[in-house]
Amino acid sequence: MKRLTVKERIRITKRGIQILKQYCPGLAGRKAVSALLAAVQPLVSVWLSAKIINELAGVRRIKQILFLVVAVMVTNFLVSLFKSMVDRIAEEKEAQMWNFFGKVFADKAMSMDYADLEDVKILQQKQAVSENLFMFGNGLGQLVWGLNSLVNAATNIGLSLSLTISLFLSDTGSDVMDSPLWIPGIALCVALGGIANSRATREENAVFEAWCNNTVWFNRAFHFFGHVLPVEPERAKDVRIYNQNRAADRAFQKMKEREKETAGHVLRMASYPALAALVVGIGNVICWVFVVLKAYMGAFGVGSIVQYIGALGKLGTGLQDMMFVLADNEVYCGHLQGLFDYLDIPNHKYEGTLPVEKRAFCNDGDTDYEIEFCNVSFRYPGAEDYALRNLFLKFKIGERLAVVGKNGSGKTTCIKLLCRLYDPTEGEIRLNGVDIRKYDYDEYLSIFSVVFQDFKLFSFSLGQNVAAAMEYDKEKAEQCLKKAGLSGRLKTMPDGMDTPLYKDFETEGVEISGGEAQKVALARALYKDAPFIILDEPTAALDPVAEAEIYTKFNDLTGDKTAIYISHRLSSCRFCDEIAVFDNGAVVQRGSHENLMKEKDGLYHELWTAQAQYYGIAENS
Secondary structure (H helix, E strand, O other): OOOOOHHHHHHHHHHHHHHHHHHOOOHHHHHHHHHHHHHHHHHHHHHHHHHHHHHHHOOOOHHHHHHHHHHHHHHHHHHHHHHHHHHHHHHHHHHHHHHHHHHHHHHHHHHOOHHHHOOHHHHHHHHHHHHHHHHHOOOHHHHHHHHHHHHHHHHHHHHHHHHHHHHHHOOOOOOOOOOOOHHHHHHHHHHHHHHHHHHHHHHHHHHHHHHHHOOHHHHHHHHHHHHHHHHOHHHHHHHHHOOOOHHHHHHHHHHHHOHHHHHHHHHHHHHHHHHHHHHHHHHHHHHHHHHHHHHHOOOOOHHHHHHHHHHHHHHHHHHHHHHHHHHHHHHHHHHHHHHHHHHOOOOOOOOEOEOOOOOOOOOOOOOOOOEEEEEEEEOOOOOOOOOEEEEEEEEOOOOEEEEEEOOOOOHHHHHHHHOOOOOOOEEEEEEOOEEHHHEEHHHHHOOEEEEOOOOOOOOOEHHHHHHOOOOOOHHHHHHHHHHOOOHHHHHHOOOHHHOEEOOOOOOOOEOOOHHHHHHHHHHHHHHHOOOEEEEEOOOOOOOHHHHHHHHHOHHHHHOOOEEEEEOOOHHHHOOOOEEEEEEOOEEEEEEOHHHHHHOOOOHHHHHHHHHHHHHOOOOOO
């Protein structure tokens, strides 16, 4: 890991604090207040206790003694009460901070160019950063704990110095004991402990870093089997059928084989603080001897011995903690810089400014949009071959277009370009005659409703899933579910539209089938009510009866929208106005089902005939 300068560390720490303020508001502040109170309480008690002992050893004024005793009790009670209240809030926020940290990555994913989300190098970069944070707490987690330690150490140092100033100002009558040289001498004894701890921390961190780097693979394996599978039981089927748990067994065996090496790491890590503790102990003995000798020679009373020894001890602890904080800061700043490198990946997508609006040649109505692919070619980042090549394609207003072809022919890639998940490598896609890159990105996306083949539903209520929002029009959502063919299932839902899906958050959640989930996704596309609706294998999980129902109602579902329908089942494309046949990244045929079937040597006829023999479909059907 690159060695950072002090200036770089300050900059990185400030930015880390800003992220904590944004995503975990109040956490760092409350942790700091708790650390402040934790440091103040014992030193105040030491100061008041010293006064009580001095009073007992002196004139013994009963009222003064009672006052000091009550002051100790009341101070400890109030500080403990306030600290307990602050700790409860801080603990709750700290328990939630890992979820907040997850939102840091979620927000970054939403702001990145989609092409970068699929870039292998960026995926690996994100994986390394997230594992560092969530498995070891490196970076943001260390910053939270480091700020707590910083406040505690700074408070100990400041208050301890104020309590020890009088130690060097008190006279014994001895030139040796009253010499000002004792000030740097005692300071050196105290500082040696901090220096020793700092060195120990740095060496310990180096060993720990090496150990962490060598355990990443094990953590990934056990994270999958211990955390992913329990919440994604559908993946457990393959694990059981193919005995994939053997991968975890191998990881466990490797860890057992490395036990000796791990034991060596533990021994090395333990030896550094032990040696530092020895240096601290020697420094403390020298300080204690100095304090006792000054008291013996009459410089102050016996109660002050308690004050000075306690204060010097806390001063030493504060300096040691401060050195630890500074050493630890160097470590977590390195991890934070790795996080920032990921967060600073620029969004390469060009986002225009033009509003999406109707053009002069359009007819009346909000659905008057026309899209055209003009000599579009596209190659995925890092790929050698083109996924699309010299594509010319126009979507007519209100048209039902079916897109068919073999796997890998470019169908889904075409839709990704249309939705601006990627931009063309060559050529243009135009909306109403204007390059779509010139439009405001969010406005452009608003004209599309899409049901992707790998859609996702969330463990929220049925209505919230349909609306893709927390607040929604209940009547509109019900109508969309009815159109999607889920009205019967809706009647069985215990809380209707408010019924939670799945059991991740609610024990009363309802588990729905894959086909039902696909209908909810279709209802979600209808609820958005965008002028373009794109369906990517929308009936793949439906039974034949439900599939036929969707086909017969397709015109009612899409209304006057421009509909693009992607499917491998050619028999389901006959209700579309036109069919575009893709092959090797290009449209090789286009026309109605009847016209395409007349081209006996065409790809569509070949694909239709191949499927017809399995479904008993007549060639002229």
